[in-house]
């Protein structure tokens with residue numbers, strides 16, 4: 001099984017998290033591909049892969065600029081995504097109380113609305129917590145992969 005990590009980021013933190021996962025979890029899946037969301041649309045979900053959305057939050061609870069086209073296409077050119085299994089890493093900052101981690105949560109809403117099946121809970125990282133998102137994200141991903149790859 002291939003793990004495809006779709007990265008939405010403004011200042012690269014989400015990309016660093018994806019890279020940490022690629023290094024730490026290589027023994028758990030056949031291949032880990034990291035794709036920045038730039039220029040992607042809903043066809044990014046056409047592959048037979050396990051998907052991980054790894055995105056931060058900007059503006060007032062918005063997806064980052066590089067995730068906008070992909071996020072919008074889930075609405076403008078919707079199609080049934082019942083074959084898709086996915087997880088979500090949502091990066092945010094609790095100082096933005098009203099919109100904490102909305103970038104990842106918004107992707108979750110749209111994907112589940114199209115019939116995709118989320119594995120596990122959305123994992124949120126708080127930039128104000130003083131913890132390393134790369135380290136915690138990779139540890140979370142090991143557990144998430146164990147869940148995703150366990151026989152139903």
Ligand SMILES: Cc1cc2nc3c(=O)[nH]c(=O)nc-3n(C[C@H](O)[C@H](O)[C@H](O)COP(=O)(O)O)c2cc1C
Nearest residue numbers: 009010011012013014056057061092093096100101
């Ligand atoms: C201008 C700006 C707006 C932000 N807005 C939000 C927000 O609405 N909600 C939230 O949870 N985090 C918000 N954040 C925090 C970022 O999502 C967080 O710092 C994240 O780790 C950045 O990841 P990145 O480097 O991959 O873009 C904002 C950060 C900035 C600089």
